[in-house]
Amino acid sequence: MNTIVVKFGGSSLASAAQFRKVGDILRADPARRFLVVSAPGKRYDGDTKVTDMLYRCYDLAAAGEDFSSALEAVRARYGEIAEGLGIRFDLESALAPIAEHLRKGPQRDYMASRGEYLNARLMAAWLGWTFLDSAEYIRFRADGVLDPETTYALLGEVMAKTEKAVIPGFYGADASGRVVTFSRGGSDVTGAIAARASKADLYENWTDVSGMLFTDPRIVPNPSYIPFINYRELRELSYMGASVLHEDAVFPARRAGIPINIRNTNRPEDPGTLIAAEAPAGTVIGPVTGIAGRKGFDTVLVEKSMMNSEIGFAARLLDTFAAHGVPFEHCPTGIDTMSVVVSADAFRPHREEILAALEALKPDNLKVEEGLAMIAVVGCGMVENKGIAARILGAVTAAGVNIRMIDQGSSELNIIIGVREEDYETAIRGLYKEFHQ
Ligand code: ADP
Ligand code: ASP
Numbered sequence: 001m002n003t004i005v006v007k008f009g010g011s012s013l014a015s016a017a018q019f020r021k022v023g024d025i026l027r028a029d030p031a032r033r034f035l036v037v038s039a040p041g042k043r044y045d046g047d048t049k050v051t052d053m054l055y056r057c058y059d060l061a062a063a064g065e066d067f068s069s070a071l072e073a074v075r076a077r078y079g080e081i082a083e084g085l086g087i088r089f090d091l092e093s094a095l096a097p098i099a100e101h102l103r104k105g106p107q108r109d110y111m112a113s114r115g116e117y118l119n120a121r122l123m124a125a126w127l128g129w130t131f132l133d134s135a136e137y138i139r140f141r142a143d144g145v146l147d148p149e150t151t152y153a154l155l156g157e158v159m160a161k162t163e164k165a166v167i168p169g170f171y172g173a174d175a176s177g178r179v180v181t182f183s184r185g186g187s188d189v190t191g192a193i194a195a196r197a198s199k200a201d202l203y204e205n206w207t208d209v210s211g212m213l214f215t216d217p218r219i220v221p222n223p224s225y226i227p228f229i230n231y232r233e234l235r236e237l238s239y240m241g242a243s244v245l246h247e248d249a250v251f252p253a254r255r256a257g258i259p260i261n262i263r264n265t266n267r268p269e270d271p272g273t274l275i276a277a278e279a280p281a282g283t284v285i286g287p288v289t290g291i292a293g294r295k296g297f298d299t300v301l302v303e304k305s306m307m308n309s310e311i312g313f314a315a316r317l318l319d320t321f322a323a324h325g326v327p328f329e330h331c332p333t334g335i336d337t338m339s340v341v342v343s344a345d346a347f348r349p350h351r352e353e354i355l356a357a358l359e360a361l362k363p364d365n366l367k368v369e370e371g372l373a374m375i376a377v378v379g380c381g382m383v384e385n386k387g388i389a390a391r392i393l394g395a396v397t398a399a400g401v402n403i404r405m406i407d408q409g410s411s412e413l414n415i416i417i418g419v420r421e422e423d424y425e426t427a428i429r430g431l432y433k434e435f436h437q
């Protein structure tokens with residue numbers, strides 16, 4: 001029988017009505033045997049996600065303040081779901097160890113993980129499926145990074161002998177049993193890991209939009225959907241800010257060759273976006289698959305004549321950033337110039353020391369430009385289509401935006417442009433108009 005791992009995000013699990021939609025989706029295909037859940041998300045604009053409520057409990061307890069009403073608000077969210085589903089679920093005994101943990105000196109990741117833990121237990125009770133606690137099967141190393149070998153061995157073994165199970169997303173534990181979470185939105189990663197561990201035929205990621213959009217819906221109203229995108233394009237777009245799928249969710253699925261299908265819980269009839277290595281036969285591939293971007297970059301421009309003939313110059317320059325733990329995002333070069341694009345959050349705390357160290361390289365000119373936004377225009381079809389770079393530059397210029405930087409990755413999968421932050425939205429709209437299908 002086929003196996004499908006399904007992951008439902010926070011808004012898909014925010015209320016009893018949403019749980020019922022999940023139940024319908026599971027019943028529609030018996031191959032949907034493994035369910036990875038997020039914590040309950042927002043029920044309406046302005047609502048608070050349970051994960052944020054739990055971080056609040058932690059902050060209060062860590063500061064020695066009264067957390068009882070903050071924890072009561074969490075209890076109320078699950079109480080409302082259990083009552084709406086009409087099931088008996090002993091919420092009090094599930095919450096008691098959490099209150100006890102808060103009193104005894106809380107651990108931040110443990111607290112955050114309880115949103116998924118409680119939701120998975122509730123869901124398993126409602127469906128009558130097995131509950132598999134991720135703390136037992138998803139293993140992190142002592143440095144907080146996933147230990148893939150142990151994880152796939154442990155999770156693969158238990159999934160192979162389980163018919164139908166609910167698995168909480170977002171967390172695992174280290175060898176000592178201490179809970180560790182992924183970064184925010186990490187239930188997508190759990191889903192991809194579960195798909196790989198169970199050698200699933202498909203990983204369905206159910207959310208509140210009908211797939212990956214051509215660009216950010218907060219900038220362009222109702223952008224078109226991308227019916228198919230390959231893993232590499234998705235990686236570029238999610239890294240650059242298309243936040244529908246966690247950027248680290250691509251790797252496990254890609255390595256195992258498992259296709260991902262992004263679907264809408266509120267419109268299950270929509271086909272969504274299919275992500276795989278190769279497009280199904282008959283897919284029309286345009287020159288540009290999608291556009292994403294982010295604000296919050298600074299550029300350090302270093303000019304020095306004959307820089308290119310000074311052996312080791314670029315290495316020393318980049319080492320200066322590395323020595324302060326500042327990764328560089330892009331590094332376009334000219335004959336006598338090098339620009340290093342860095343995240344402003346990472347760079348600014350070390351700005352003065354880095355600039356002082358760069359002065360020691362005796363540049364002719366050293367300049368920092370703050371407040372840059374980077375936009376990635378991504379598409380594997382770009383290689384075969386001549387003149388895409390010219391169309392990108394033309395579209396942005398026609399929108400009245402000055403381009404500060406251009407970087408074409410050697411993969412020819414994307415062209416990245418830098419614009420001033422205040423021009424970011426205008427540039428995205430100009431590009432959308434030029435390329436959307
Ligand atoms: P979930 O809680 O289901 O994991 P997320 O909020 O993490 O859902 O991701 C879905 C949201 O991502 C959408 O509601 C949408 O606002 C946002 N988003 C940003 N960029 C894109 C994009 N390119 N395509 C689709 N959604 C996007
Ligand atoms: N609940 C976690 C978060 O809000 C993880 C997730 O939803 O994927 O970030």
Ligand code: MG
Nearest residue numbers: 009185188244
């Ligand atoms: Mg998400």
